[in-house]
Amino acid sequence: MDARKANDRIAQKAEQLRFVSRVPMLCECSAPACRTVVMVSLSDYREIRLTEDSFITALGHAAENATLESQTGDYEVHRAGRSRGEDDGSRRSA
Numbered sequence: 001m002d003a004r005k006a007n008d009r010i011a012q013k014a015e016q017l018r019f020v021s022r023v024p025m026l027c028e029c030s031a032p033a034c035r036t037v038v039m040v041s042l043s044d045y046r047e048i049r050l051t052e053d054s055f056i057t058a059l060g061h062a063a064e065n066a067t068l069e070s071q072t073g074d075y076e077v078h079r080a081g082r083s084r085g086e087d088d089g090s091r092r093s094a
């Protein structure tokens with residue numbers, strides 16, 4: 001995932017520059033041509049990255065094999081690696 005690597009670099013740079021507000025990150029959805037930028041605060045980014053299989057995407061963009069974990073006004077967090085079996089009780093139609 002190139003977008004992810006790029007975002008890690010952006011976050012590193014932002015930390016060096018002591019950014020306190022939000023940082024432009026690349027959407028990490030499955031569309032290779034997607035160049036959407038989402039604004040994420042550094043602390044949120046670090047928190048999201050604690051979970052290795054999470055993807056930050058623009059609103060409405062989907063990450064392959066990942067389910068929507070949370071949503072803010074600016075971006076969505078998707079989480080991969082969760083098998084269908086685990087979600088039995090709360091099945092929702094898309």
Ligand SMILES: [Zn+2]
Pocket residue numbers: 027028029030031034035036057058061062
């Ligand atoms: Zn996207």
